[in-house]
Amino acid sequence: MIDAKKIRQEFPILNQEVNDEALVYLDNAATTQKPEAVLQVIEDYYHKNNANVHRGVHTLAERATEEYEAAREKVRSFIGANESAEVLFTRGTTTSLNWVAKSYGDQFVKAGDEIVVTPMEHHSNLVCWQQLAKRKQAKLVYLSLTEEGFIDMDDARKKITDKTAIVAIAHASNVLGVVNPIKELAEIVHFHQAVIVVDGAQAVPHMPVDVQALDADFYAFSGHKMCGPTGIGVLYGKRPLLEQMEPVEFGGEMIDFVYDKDSTWTQLPWKFEAGTPNIAGGIGLGAAIDYLNDIGMEAIHAHEEKLVSYVLPKLEAIEGLTIYGPKDPQKHTAVIAFNLENLHPHDVATALDMEGVAVRAGHHCAQPLLRHLNVAATARASFYFYNTKEDADRLIEAINATKEFFNNGTF
Ligand code: C6P
Numbered sequence: 001m002i003d004a005k006k007i008r009q010e011f012p013i014l015n016q017e018v019n020d021e022a023l024v025y026l027d028n029a030a031t032t033q034k035p036e037a038v039l040q041v042i043e044d045y046y047h048k049n050n051a052n053v054h055r056g057v058h059t060l061a062e063r064a065t066e067e068y069e070a071a072r073e074k075v076r077s078f079i080g081a082n083e084s085a086e087v088l089f090t091r092g093t094t095t096s097l098n099w100v101a102k103s104y105g106d107q108f109v110k111a112g113d114e115i116v117v118t119p120m121e122h123h124s125n126l127v128c129w130q131q132l133a134k135r136k137q138a139k140l141v142y143l144s145l146t147e148e149g150f151i152d153m154d155d156a157r158k159k160i161t162d163k164t165a166i167v168a169i170a171h172a173s174n175v176l177g178v179v180n181p182i183k184e185l186a187e188i189v190h191f192h193q194a195v196i197v198v199d200g201a202q203a204v205p206h207m208p209v210d211v212q213a214l215d216a217d218f219y220a221f222s223g224h225k226m227c228g229p230t231g232i233g234v235l236y237g238k239r240p241l242l243e244q245m246e247p248v249e250f251g252g253e254m255i256d257f258v259y260d261k262d263s264t265w266t267q268l269p270w271k272f273e274a275g276t277p278n279i280a281g282g283i284g285l286g287a288a289i290d291y292l293n294d295i296g297m298e299a300i301h302a303h304e305e306k307l308v309s310y311v312l313p314k315l316e317a318i319e320g321l322t323i324y325g326p327k328d329p330q331k332h333t334a335v336i337a338f339n340l341e342n343l344h345p346h347d348v349a350t351a352l353d354m355e356g357v358a359v360r361a362g363h364h365c366a367q368p369l370l371r372h373l374n375v376a377a378t379a380r381a382s383f384y385f386y387n388t389k390e391d392a393d394r395l396i397e398a399i400n401a402t403k404e405f406f407n408n409g410t411f
Helices: 004-010 036-049 059-079 093-108 127-136 153-159 182-191 239-244 279-295 297-316 345-354 367-373 389-408
Strands: 087-090 114-117 139-142 164-170 195-199 218-222 233-237 255-258 263-265 321-323 335-340 360-362 378-382
Touching: 036 059, 036 279, 059 087, 059 233, 059 279, 087 093, 093 127, 093 164, 093 195, 093 218, 093 233, 114 127, 127 139, 153 182, 164 182, 182 195, 233 239, 279 297, 297 321, 297 335, 297 389, 335 345, 335 389, 345 360, 345 378, 345 389
Parallel strands: 114 139, 114 164, 164 195, 195 218
Antiparallel strands: 087 233, 218 233, 255 263, 321 335, 335 378, 360 378
């Protein structure tokens, strides 16, 4: 069991006041905070080992390379990949998904093929497929959602066909708080000889993920949403697919031989990683994985489930508050999008900030989903393992104070 009160002491940023109130950070779906242990590893790297990787023979270059490649191995083990060659470091989920669309998509998708997505996709897992469909005269097909926001699997079975080339889908939604049945979908997708690309940005930080058990062909996520630094992310791909694919970027690090008119590529995973990589970022992500492993992903998941079971009914009990996504706490991740009747979510988020409670408001980079929900924007509270029951209480109190303020003009 997690002692969140103790754990949060390890996050220096959480120990501050905002607008004269103790900070309650509930914007973890946007980015998470970083524990001292991760900050220390990054600082140590720059203090002691900074050098370029894979090139030098001197001691610092060897140390930097060793640390960076050790981080790749940590990622491999964390997501259950078969080998570290299948783990590509990228700038984040967005870059990872763009690489698949640009490389695999441009090579293997043909005119008339279908690319299947859902209305709940983040723009990062949608716009690159729209662009690919345009480049290739392929068709974008949307799966239907149930009332509560789950994928309608009967519809999925009808829409994923022999015409399907790619199914691109979020593992967990950044708005609805649903987890999609990736393994079940992968079976359908593979029956039709297509590939499944999974956007794991909101899943990997919050639950144990095993890419082989899911049978995902590609799986993308970001370091900054799991206690790591910004500017580093991962694209997992099955070796036979990555082997066939052309790199997206060209330059140093990724070549084997450079002739006057043409070049050959080095082996996986470096074939895709042109230029000096985000070395400190990779090492920082490795440290974040060590940190999460020490706590345990099962324990993190269980703690978040407990928080949701505690806070969701309290939110539901607030008059005039609408929650988007499933009402059953067992089926809802720790991302809770909501609106207050007659109030703009930006006003709600600003009022909550005055109470020291940080939430996000807007379209959450999911405009098609918000159109589907028939709203222009929502407020969104998103919890992580360092959030406490008291944080949840502060959210409820702040929402009630917000209602009071807008109704009666006083806090
Ligand atoms: N969602 C949010 O507040 P990047 O920016 O590349 O690290 O991650 C993009 C991304 C992709 N997929 C999903 C499901 C996501 O939630 C995100 C990032 C943040 O919801 C910032 S918009």
